[in-house]
Amino acid sequence: MKKVELINVSKSYDKQVDVISNINVTIEPGEFFVLVGPSGCGKSTMLRMIAGLEEITGGTLKIGEQIANNLSPDKRDLSMVFQNYALYPHLTVQQNITFGLDVKRMKKDEQKRKAAEVASMLGLTDYLARKPRELSGGQRQRVALARAIVSETPICLMDEPLSNLDAKLRAHMRSEIRRIQRTLGITMIYVTHDQVEAMTMGDRIMILHEGKIQQIGKPIDIYNHPANPFVATFIGSPPMNLAKAVLDETTEELVVENELRIPVPGMERSKLPSHGMTVGIRPESILPLTPEQTGGVKLEVTTTNVEVLGNETIFSFHVGTEEWMAKWSGQWHIGIGEQLPVWLEFDSLSIFDGEEGHLIKKTVDQSHHVVQQEVVE
Numbered sequence: 440m441k442k443v444e445l446i447n448v449s450k451s452y453d454k455q456v457d458v459i460s461n462i463n464v465t466i467e468p469g470e471f472f473v474l475v476g477p478s479g480c481g482k483s484t485m486l487r488m489i490a491g492l493e494e495i496t497g498g499t500l501k502i503g504e505q506i507a508n509n510l511s512p513d514k515r516d517l518s519m520v521f522q523n524y525a526l527y528p529h530l531t532v533q534q535n536i537t538f539g540l541d542v543k544r545m546k547k548d549e550q551k552r553k554a555a556e557v558a559s560m561l562g563l564t565d566y567l568a569r570k571p572r573e574l575s576g577g578q579r580q581r582v583a584l585a586r587a588i589v590s591e592t593p594i595c596l597m598d599e600p601l602s603n604l605d606a607k608l609r610a611h612m613r614s615e616i617r618r619i620q621r622t623l624g625i626t627m628i629y630v631t632h633d634q635v636e637a638m639t640m641g642d643r644i645m646i647l648h649e650g651k652i653q654q655i656g657k658p659i660d661i662y663n664h665p666a667n668p669f670v671a672t673f674i675g676s677p678p679m680n681l682a683k684a685v686l687d688e689t690t691e692e693l694v695v696e697n698e699l700r701i702p703v704p705g706m707e708r709s710k711l712p713s714h715g716m717t718v719g720i721r722p723e724s725i726l727p728l729t730p731e732q733t734g735g736v737k738l739e740v741t742t743t744n745v746e747v748l749g750n751e752t753i754f755s756f757h758v759g760t761e762e763w764m765a766k767w768s769g770q771w772h773i774g775i776g777e778q779l780p781v782w783l784e785f786d787s788l789s790i791f792d793g794e795e796g797h798l799i800k801k802t803v804d805q806s807h808h809v810v811q812q813e814v815v816e
């Protein structure tokens with residue numbers, strides 16, 4: 440197990456604009472670290488710099504205790520699964536999988552045993568004799584994964600390794616990769632633009648936007664306390680609802696989009712700035728109003744769209760110029776254009792500074808604990 444440390448790392452392809460700027464992060468030994476962000480934000484560039492396939496134009500990269508900026512790729516003790524697989528077209532699946540083991544002088548029958556083991560794990564047993572051109576995209580992707588897994592290097596870099604798989608296989612492979620990583624104690628740096636993958640696989644995740652770090656943390660902490668509106672809308676599906684808000688000093692209410700008025704509890708007032716803010720609320724925190732409901736802010740919304748997904752119902756409505764979404768568990772009979780009474784509370788709001796964008800008020804913890812009870816037979 441080795442750590443990977445980036446100190447003020449930046450990258451420019453044209454010596455003018457940085458596509459990656461000032462990255463500071465330490466990936467701990469044995470950690471599953473996920474790098475996530477929209478297309479073009481610099482994920483592959485960062486991974487390729489760690490692999491030694493792309494020059495680092497600023498800062499320092501350390502692998503283990505060694506400065507690695509100028510270390511050749513084969514001396515970095517790592518394996519990589521590329522976004523575009525990079526298989527050898529003239530070699531069979533088996534030869535592609537064991538390619539790196541030849542260099543390590545592993546005995547042929549040992550190589551064969553390992554290839555068979557990993558092929559069975561990834562559902563490739565029937566394809567070992569084929570050439571890459573005789574495989575589907577998803578099968579090729581799994582060959583690339585297999586090659587990285589058999590190499591058993593202390594560090595593994597994966598660039599969107601599951602993007603070509605169907606939903607069921609992807610879910611299966613997510614847990615397989617996690618299991619293999621834990622068993623072998625590999626330090627994993629895993630790139631994806633799929634926030635579900637990031638949430639479910641990562642010990643920690645880093646969110647990158649336009650080459651800059653937005654936030655690093657445990658998935659659940661990022662979900663609960665996103666550092667800025669970008670993270671708030673990137674992690675979570677449907678995304679967090681956002682809207683502009685100001686504080687009405689006389690009524691001590693938060694006025695959202697000139698429409699929705701939310702009373703601010705006494706202790707919270709001093710934390711809020713007198714200039715504009717952005718408020719955010721997760722779709723699951725906008726709740727159905729029941730006759731018993733007392734506290735919170737009630738409002739009547741008009742639905743603009745409804746999706747019933749079997750186990751949950753999602754509907755949209757307008758708050759001023761913004762379209763918000765609510766997510767209710769279960770199946771609800773709701774029509775488009777219908778008026779619905781809903782409620783929400785101040786505690787479930789995230790509030791961001793309107794100018795700087797940083798989080799100024801967090802949501803209050805609403806997680807649950809299982810209460811153990813004796814089962815009477």
Ligand SMILES: Nc1ncnc2c1ncn2[C@@H]1O[C@H](COP(=O)(O)OP(=O)(O)OP(=O)(O)O)[C@@H](O)[C@H]1O
Nearest residue numbers: 452458476477478479480481482483484485522632
């Ligand atoms: N060889 C290159 N020369 C010049 N610019 C490049 C080169 N490679 C990448 N870029 C630019 O650098 C930025 C980051 O690219 P990168 O491939 O790292 O993005 P990414 O986050 O991996 O995106 P995706 O999710 O689409 O794979 C992009 O704006 C891209 O156009």
Ligand SMILES: [Mg+2]
Nearest residue numbers: 482483484522
């Ligand atoms: Mg990429």
